[in-house]
Amino acid sequence: MELKTLYYFVTIAKEESITRAANTLHITQPTLSRQIKDLESELGVKLFKRSNHSIYITDEGLLLKKRAEELLEMSHQIQDEFKFIDKNIEGNVYIGCGETKGMQVIANVFKNIQSVYPSIHFHIYSGNAEDIESRLDKGLLDFGIFIQPANLNKYKALNLPSLDHWGVVAKSDSTLAQQTFVTKEDLLTKPLICSRQVLDTTISKNEFADWFGSSFEALNIVGTFNLAYNAGLMVKAGIGYVITLDSIINTSIENKLSFVPLKPKLIAKHNIVWRKDHTFSKAAQLFLEKATEICQ
Numbered sequence: 001m002e003l004k005t006l007y008y009f010v011t012i013a014k015e016e017s018i019t020r021a022a023n024t025l026h027i028t029q030p031t032l033s034r035q036i037k038d039l040e041s042e043l044g045v046k047l048f049k050r051s052n053h054s055i056y057i058t059d060e061g062l063l064l065k066k067r068a069e070e071l072l073e074m075s076h077q078i079q080d081e082f083k084f085i086d087k088n089i090e091g092n093v094y095i096g097c098g099e100t101k102g103m104q105v106i107a108n109v110f111k112n113i114q115s116v117y118p119s120i121h122f123h124i125y126s127g128n129a130e131d132i133e134s135r136l137d138k139g140l141l142d143f144g145i146f147i148q149p150a151n152l153n154k155y156k157a158l159n160l161p162s163l164d165h166w167g168v169v170a171k172s173d174s175t176l177a178q179q180t181f182v183t184k185e186d187l188l189t190k191p192l193i194c195s196r197q198v199l200d201t202t203i204s205k206n207e208f209a210d211w212f213g214s215s216f217e218a219l220n221i222v223g224t225f226n227l228a229y230n231a232g233l234m235v236k237a238g239i240g241y242v243i244t245l246d247s248i249i250n251t252s253i254e255n256k257l258s259f260v261p262l263k264p265k266l267i268a269k270h271n272i273v274w275r276k277d278h279t280f281s282k283a284a285q286l287f288l289e290k291a292t293e294i295c296q
Helices: 003-015 018-025 029-043 059-083 102-116 129-137 207-218 228-236 282-295
Strands: 048-050 055-057 091-097 120-126 143-147 155-171 191-195 220-225 241-245 257-261 267-275
Touching (some): 003 018, 003 029, 091 102, 091 129, 091 282, 102 143, 102 155, 102 267, 102 282, 120 129, 129 143, 129 267, 155 228, 155 282, 191 228, 220 228, 228 257, 267 282
Parallel strands (some): 091 120, 091 143, 191 220, 191 241
Antiparallel strands (some): 048 055, 155 241
């Protein structure tokens, strides 16, 4: 199985047509069809269902497409790293980050580096902790920015000099939105929408669960999310109240949502993490050095 064949396969999946894919790849249609038939024979599965005018990817094809895209992305990163290996420091740094004010700290590091090394480029992947952890473990990211609670056991980590505050986002005309703070007792009878990360009780130190104490299991969780924008829409629709970090969901007057902090105060610390066995490019090593300076 060659990367070129996987690239052909992914192109067909995107185009949903052998003919269009052949035109995009600048190869003949019979050649492309033969490559895919050989790939199906090698794997022992059907990757596409064919009709008179189009093709449809199978469940097995969807799985291969996901793995193929990861391999192709890693291949591009390897090529980039070796392209610059004997030159001045330049290249690409790949960082995964959730929705947090801690990203401002990282952006400042980007700016400082690029003012001296304009040929270093930074690529941000936005996702929740589960997404970022998966990509870190596969080598698709150099670094991840984790928001606590998160499991750091597998990684090396630095504490970022930034914090988020936990609170509740409610419709501005709700009773809860008129309060100056929200207590545990206020939330026990409310329909709540939470990130899947904070509900993970396998994390060794889950400050969120600790804040609720014995009441944690009694919470009325009506929905979960991984990124907060859609959670804000759920609040506007009247589904429930989002427990989230400040400055993540738009709580402007025009958006008719309000953020109310928790009491006692609950903060979320930020970490920059990387795999213990990760080999850095020169650009990524420079980023780590500059990030370490601001974390001291």
